Amino acid sequence: MTSRGARRSTPRAAALLALASLAAGCGEGDVVAEARRRTGGEPERGRELVRVYGCGTCHTLQGVSGAGGVVGPPLDGLGSRTHLAGRLPNTPENLLLWIRHPQRVAPGTTMPDLGIGERDGRDLAAYLYTLR
Numbered sequence: 313m314t315s316r317g318a319r320r321s322t323p324r325a326a327a328l329l330a331l332a333s334l335a336a337g338c339g340e341g342d343v344v345a346e347a348r349r350r351t352g353g354e355p356e357r358g359r360e361l362v363r364v365y366g367c368g369t370c371h372t373l374q375g376v377s378g379a380g381g382v383v384g385p386p387l388d389g390l391g392s393r394t395h396l397a398g399r400l401p402n403t404p405e406n407l408l409l410w411i412r413h414p415q416r417v418a419p420g421t422t423m424p425d426l427g428i429g430e431r432d433g434r435d436l437a438a439y440l441y442t443l444r
Contacts, residue, residue, distance in 0.1 A: 347391070347441035350404045351434050358439025361432055362387075370422070373443075383422055391441040397421070407437045 347355050359376070362368065368379025372386040379387075393402050397418055400406040409416070412433045414423035428436070 343391075343442050343444065347438045350441060351408070351438040353431075353434030353436070353438030355435070355438040355442045358435035358437070361436050362439065365426055365428065365432075365436070367436075387440060388443055391444045397423070404437060404441070407440065408433050411436050 344355050347353070362373065362376055362379065367373070367387070368376055368381055370381040370383035371379060372381060372388070373379035374388050390396075390402075396402050396406055396410050397414070400410060400417065410423075412428045412430075413425060414421050415425045
């Protein structure tokens, strides 16, 4: 029984409350944890590897010094994209394949095969998945 001044919970109110709770829980730490879970990599190490492998030579990436290339697409927002390289669904497996072996995915693409190993590939993928 409700008192005169109390409001009843409606399905709409409950849905809005649930949405607000989810939004509040989607902090930066959650994005990093989700990237780790999805890829098995370490985003912090991946951010450093962007510099090591020279990704900024071809791609722009806000917040990464020297990442102002215009050959490839900007990497900002990659974690929210639906496709990679215009042809692959954006899944952790496909991102790892694209990072490690772009010429297998799209022979002749300007994305070079840099000889990236499994661990470095997972760390790069983890970092890229934090970019929303």
